[in-house]
Amino acid sequence: MQTTARRSATTEDDITSEVLRRFEATPDVRLRQVMQSLVRHLHAFVKDVELTDAEWFAAIQFLTETGHMCDDKRQEFILLSDTLGVSMVVDLINHRKPEGATESTVFGPFHREGPPEMAAGDNIAPRDSGTPMIVSGRVLDLGGRPIAGAKLDVWQADSSGLYDSQYADSSELHMRGMFHTDDEGRYLVRTVRPVYYAIPDDGPVGRMLRATNRHPWRPAHVHFVVSADGYEPVTTHIFDDSDPYLESDTVFAVKDSLICHFVRHDDADERARRLGIDPPFYTVEFDFALKPRV
Numbered sequence: 516m517q518t519t520a521r522r523s524a525t526t527e528d529d530i531t532s533e534v535l536r537r538f539e540a541t542p543d544v545r546l547r548q549v550m551q552s553l554v555r556h557l558h559a560f561v562k563d564v565e566l567t568d569a570e571w572f573a574a575i576q577f578l579t580e581t582g583h584m585c586d587d588k589r590q591e592f593i594l595l596s597d598t599l600g601v602s603m604v605v606d607l608i609n610h611r612k613p614e615g616a617t618e619s620t621v622f623g624p625f626h627r628e629g630p631p632e633m634a635a636g637d638n639i640a641p642r643d644s645g646t647p648m649i650v651s652g653r654v655l656d657l658g659g660r661p662i663a664g665a666k667l668d669v670w671q672a673d674s675s676g677l678y679d680s681q682y683a684d685s686s687e688l689h690m691r692g693m694f695h696t697d698d699e700g701r702y703l704v705r706t707v708r709p710v711y712y713a714i715p716d717d718g719p720v721g722r723m724l725r726a727t728n729r730h731p732w733r734p735a736h737v738h739f740v741v742s743a744d745g746y747e748p749v750t751t752h753i754f755d756d757s758d759p760y761l762e763s764d765t766v767f768a769v770k771d772s773l774i775c776h777f778v779r780h781d782d783a784d785e786r787a788r789r790l791g792i793d794p795p796f797y798t799v800e801f802d803f804a805l806k807p808r809v
């Protein structure tokens with residue numbers, strides 16, 4: 516009996532090979548590499564867990580809901596990437612730093628464009644009732660020389676643990692500012708002591724965390740993007756060394772070099788008086804070191 520040559524892929528592995536083959540002619544070499552690797556890993560994952568029809572459909576629904584949660588203020592896909600640790604792997608691959616350069620960490624979903632321009636000592640938290648805090652330090656090059664005119668885009672959650680964009684009326688920017696270093700590379704930010712907060716967990720990412728017995732908490736931090744002409748910008752946080760969630764940040768973003776001691780003061784000093792701050796208040800010092808742009 517004569518058999519006809521097989522024309523279709525019929526086994527699980529045949530399908531994988533055939534899909535890889537279909538991407539062979541991709542003109543962009545990098546796109547070809549990415550798509551073929553994605554197919555290899557995605558197929559391997561599906562075969563590894565022997566995904567059921569119901570699970571496949573649940574995954575489609577989960578991703579659909581994740582998309583539906585997104586608008587110009589809520590970015591559920593970034594939360595998903597962050598809580599799966601993907602954002603930090605991407606960060607580590609893309610920002611390998613020489614010794615001495617400030618380490619980066621996640622950008623997060625709460626940055627907003629166009630923060631108000633601020634002078635040294637200006638308050639980013641004028642409507643917040645939290646404990647005042649002064650963040651100060653310098654922006655330096657890798658040789659320890661000051662960088663004048665560096666920009667510091669600063670943002671943080673308020674003392675209720677919420678960013679301005681999470682309120683119903685979020686038209687006004689709050690807890691944000693753009694600062695600049697002086698001729699000695701110094702910066703001075705007035706704010707309130709940050710608190711630990713839960714990432715928004717009323718969407719599919721929150722359901723994933725609850726279903727897997729994970730908590731939604733992030734340790735207290737202040738966000739920075741520090742940039743200067745001729746240097747690579749760094750996107751980072753500073754963390755409070757007394758925070759209970761330092762070792763279990765739900766987005767895996769803590770690095771030892773970014774943990775700072777927030778010092779409590781019960782008496783006003785000259786600087787606090789000049790800034791109009793009544794005790795108690797906190798201070799924290801952090802120097803940023805930027806690597807030259809190549």
Ligand SMILES: [Fe+2]
Nearest residue numbers: 623625672738
């Ligand atoms: Fe944050």
